[in-house]
Amino acid sequence: MKVDPRLPTPGGIPEVDIDPMLYRHLAGAAVNVELDTGDMILNLGPQHPATHGTLRLVVRLDGERVIAADPIIGYMHRGYEKLVEYRTYPQITTLINRIDWLSSFANEVPFIFAAEQLMGIEAPPRARYIRTMLTELSRIATFLLFLGEMGLQVGAITPAFYGFRDREYALNLIEAVTGGRFHPNFNRIGGVKDDLPWGWINDCRQSMKKVLDSCDDFENLVAGNPIFEQRTRSIGIVPRELGAAYGVSGSNLRSSGVDWDLRRDGDPYGLVYDELDWKVWTHPDGDSFARYWVRLQETRESARMVLQMLDALPSGPIMAKVPRIIKVPEGEVWVNCENPLGEMGYYIFSKGATGPFRVKIRSASFSNVSILPWLLRGAYVPDVITILASLYFILGDIDR
Amino acid sequence: MSESVLLALNIGWGTTLAIKTVVVLAFIPAAALILGYTFLLKMMSHMQSRLGPMDPGGFHGWFQLVGDGIKFMQKEDLMPAEADRRVFALAPAVIVISTFLVFVVIPAGPRIVVQPLDVGVFYALAVSSLSVIGVLMAGWASANKYALLGALRAAAQLIAYELPLVLAVVGVVVQAGTMNLQGIVLAQQGGHIFGWGGIGNPYILTQFVGFGLFMVASQAELTQPPFDMPVAESELVAGYMVEYTGFRFLFFFIGEFGTAFAFAALAATLFLGGWAIPGVHGTTADVLGPIVLFAKVMFVAFLMFWARFTYPRFREDQLQALAWKWLIPIALVNILATGVLKVWVK
Numbered sequence: 001m002k003v004d005p006r007l008p009t010p011g012g013i014p015e016v017d018i019d020p021m022l023y024r025h026l027a028g029a030a031v032n033v034e035l036d037t038g039d040m041i042l043n044l045g046p047q048h049p050a051t052h053g054t055l056r057l058v059v060r061l062d063g064e065r066v067i068a069a070d071p072i073i074g075y076m077h078r079g080y081e082k083l084v085e086y087r088t089y090p091q092i093t094t095l096i097n098r099i100d101w102l103s104s105f106a107n108e109v110p111f112i113f114a115a116e117q118l119m120g121i122e123a124p125p126r127a128r129y130i131r132t133m134l135t136e137l138s139r140i141a142t143f144l145l146f147l148g149e150m151g152l153q154v155g156a157i158t159p160a161f162y163g164f165r166d167r168e169y170a171l172n173l174i175e176a177v178t179g180g181r182f183h184p185n186f187n188r189i190g191g192v193k194d195d196l197p198w199g200w201i202n203d204c205r206q207s208m209k210k211v212l213d214s215c216d217d218f219e220n221l222v223a224g225n226p227i228f229e230q231r232t233r234s235i236g237i238v239p240r241e242l243g244a245a246y247g248v249s250g251s252n253l254r255s256s257g258v259d260w261d262l263r264r265d266g267d268p269y270g271l272v273y274d275e276l277d278w279k280v281w282t283h284p285d286g287d288s289f290a291r292y293w294v295r296l297q298e299t300r301e302s303a304r305m306v307l308q309m310l311d312a313l314p315s316g317p318i319m320a321k322v323p324r325i326i327k328v329p330e331g332e333v334w335v336n337c338e339n340p341l342g343e344m345g346y347y348i349f350s351k352g353a354t355g356p357f358r359v360k361i362r363s364a365s366f367s368n369v370s371i372l373p374w375l376l377r378g379a380y381v382p383d384v385i386t387i388l389a390s391l392y393f394i395l396g397d398i399d400r
Numbered sequence: 401m402s403e404s405v406l407l408a409l410n411i412g413w414g415t416t417l418a419i420k421t422v423v424v425l426a427f428i429p430a431a432a433l434i435l436g437y438t439f440l441l442k443m444m445s446h447m448q449s450r451l452g453p454m455d456p457g458g459f460h461g462w463f464q465l466v467g468d469g470i471k472f473m474q475k476e477d478l479m480p481a482e483a484d485r486r487v488f489a490l491a492p493a494v495i496v497i498s499t500f501l502v503f504v505v506i507p508a509g510p511r512i513v514v515q516p517l518d519v520g521v522f523y524a525l526a527v528s529s530l531s532v533i534g535v536l537m538a539g540w541a542s543a544n545k546y547a548l549l550g551a552l553r554a555a556a557q558l559i560a561y562e563l564p565l566v567l568a569v570v571g572v573v574v575q576a577g578t579m580n581l582q583g584i585v586l587a588q589q590g591g592h593i594f595g596w597g598g599i600g601n602p603y604i605l606t607q608f609v610g611f612g613l614f615m616v617a618s619q620a621e622l623t624q625p626p627f628d629m630p631v632a633e634s635e636l637v638a639g640y641m642v643e644y645t646g647f648r649f650l651f652f653f654i655g656e657f658g659t660a661f662a663f664a665a666l667a668a669t670l671f672l673g674g675w676a677i678p679g680v681h682g683t684t685a686d687v688l689g690p691i692v693l694f695a696k697v698m699f700v701a702f703l704m705f706w707a708r709f710t711y712p713r714f715r716e717d718q719l720q721a722l723a724w725k726w727l728i729p730i731a732l733v734n735i736l737a738t739g740v741l742k743v744w745v746k
Contacts, residue, residue: 042545050634064549064716153634155625155713161448227626227712381549382715385635 053395069376103138110337127191141170153389166214191319232288236387247367250342256286262338288390365393432657439705475646482543492651494534501527509689520581539640550639554630561620567731568613589676618663626711668696
């Protein structure tokens with residue numbers, strides 16, 4: 001069943017609270033001062049291994065149970081929305097691929113596509129195929145890291161190293177095409193900078209087979225582990241209506257059972273998803289395990305998509321005809337896309353100069369972590385960590 | 401090291417004690433280094449495709465451990481301003497002492513044992529659980545919320561898993577008819593499997609349930625994954641050790657791996673026949689015994705570390721449930737079955 005999650009749920013956000021009767025004993029304990037243990041306020045972050053970055057989480061604890069959790073963001077605010085106002089369009093891709101640094105290429109594409117739409121240019125088919133392939137490769141890279149990282153947060157060190165190792169398959173391929181592992185800066189208005197290098201298609205085919213193998217490894221080592229299931233099943237459940245109301249998007253929402261993927265349901269933002277045979281994975285549970293499982297399946301699906309694109313890759317030019325000095329005509333445009341972390345969007349307001357007048361960036365992680373205060377209430381401290389890990393946010397994507 | 405040898409050399413009581421102390425004290429760091437090098441650095445690197453620990457020094461990264469040692473020496477000895485200074489300083493020593501006391505009773509040959517005790521098993525398990533005091537001291541004295549959470553988790557866990565550990569061993573004690581570790585080894589060496597005494601009767605054949613329980617419980621006593629909730633590095637950073645640096649941290653490290661060696665040695669002695677080689681007695685056994693015991697210890701430690709590198713960790717309530725709902729009932733049934741069979745078969 002398809003539901004547009006941006007629609008408000010009837011009745012607003014359901015208020016779910018801890019039963020106050022659970023804490024009735026504390027009211028009586030206040031008579032005897034020695035017995036009133038009080039709550040402990042624990043500061044998780046900004047420097048904490050589980051927040052992979054500088055997220056700060058102020059947690060009020062009763063024993064090991066969370067009574068209230070407050071995420072405090074902004075330690076990594078770099079002001080990209082302001083910075084891009086002082087740069088030309090070709091320069092901006094350098095900045096915006098640092099928003100979500102693990103899948104930088106996927107950040108560039110929608111911005112360039114928005115500028116192309118304002119200019120009325122369409123990239124040639126081969127460039128669109130290359131863009132789609134590299135977007136999916138960066139999705140594979142970031143998800144493979146997640147698949148290992150999640151194991152680490154649950155306590156198994158080994159998958160983390162496997163994740164870092166297997167991510168290299170995708171990163172090496174991106175590096176071979178663009179010259180950069182993390183920050184490719186490869187998209188140009190009207191196409192891409194270079195064609196694929198010699199032998200890349202063959203390498204890519206072999207690497208995708210290895211990626212599929214390593215997905216099997218993760219399924220056996222992590223997802224199939226009974227302790228992992230015990231730790232993640234029915235932990236951190238995001239109800240579908242509530243997730244949609246908070247603006248949670250991407251794999252996090254799909255694992256709550258919402259069959260909604262912008263690659264299929266939205267405007268394809270210049271990519272070739274409608275020409276491929278693929279499937280949107282959902283999971284009905286909405287817990288941490290579901291989020292892991294959905295990302296595992298999506299990694300596989302991405303690898304299969306890349307294999308299909310390698311077979312269907314058209315020949316031809318990689319750049320459309322573009323003027324030497326790029327001036328985007330007046331107008332405004334909104335492009336949203338399916339970033340690996342969720343829905344990412346750019347709203348560009350142009351006054352006809354070489355750079356935009358104003359850009360609003362909608363990043364996925366910002367909305368995804370907004371559900372944390374609701375989600376963490378009543379959880380145990382170890383579950384806080386698994387819930388944080390399974391929501392899979394990037395700090396640069398929260399703070400921009 | 402036996403009494404007879406020392407008496408023959410006409411050495412006084414005080415000197416004997418000094419020699420024994422030095423031997424055990426020297427053995428703990430050695431044991432910790434051997435396990436740390438073999439399993440933590442080399443086996444883990446192979447299992448996890450790690451490149452770092454295989455690189456320093458050329459051949460197989462042999463320099464890594466030395467480099468780690470130098471690093472620990474160089475670190476500043478920090479103590480939190482709010483810390484309870486005496487308790488903070490004493491805690492690592494308490495943990496190492498509990499390991500030290502276990503090594504006293506483990507026999508490595510017919511005459512190679514520091515102090516043979518008639519209550520050997522009881523003593524070894526009792527002193528090994530002293531480390532929980534050190535853990536609580538460290539967590540409380542650090543004046544750190546993460547350390548406190550870690551210490552409380554450790555206390556709850558160590559107490560819960562003390563029971564299955566002891567109950568797992570009771571089966572062996574019943575079968576051997578003695579609590580003396582030397583006696584248990586001799587009982588295994590002289591045992592028979594359906595009347596055939598070719599390899600003695602290592603108790604793993606009859607007490608395999610006990611062996612499994614002992615391995616699980618000792619993993620929890622060592623606070624290793626899947627039972628590493630007290631030091632859970634992804635949430636509590638390092639649990640009760642979070643405020644320790646440099647040499648004091650090294651003490652915790654030595655304590656952890658020394659205890660791993662001690663538990664592996666206990667498991668090897670109780671279930672795998674200890675130092676015994678079938679048909680070898682006397683001085684030959686004294687020479688070969690330590691080598692055989694060492695090989696068995698390394699095998700048991702391999703199993704321990706294999707689990708450590710494979711599993712994610714249980715949550716605190718889940719591991720309590722595992723101990724009370726599964727391990728202890730199984731251990732009790734095992735004791736009952738052992739007792740019934742012992743009476744019935746004889």
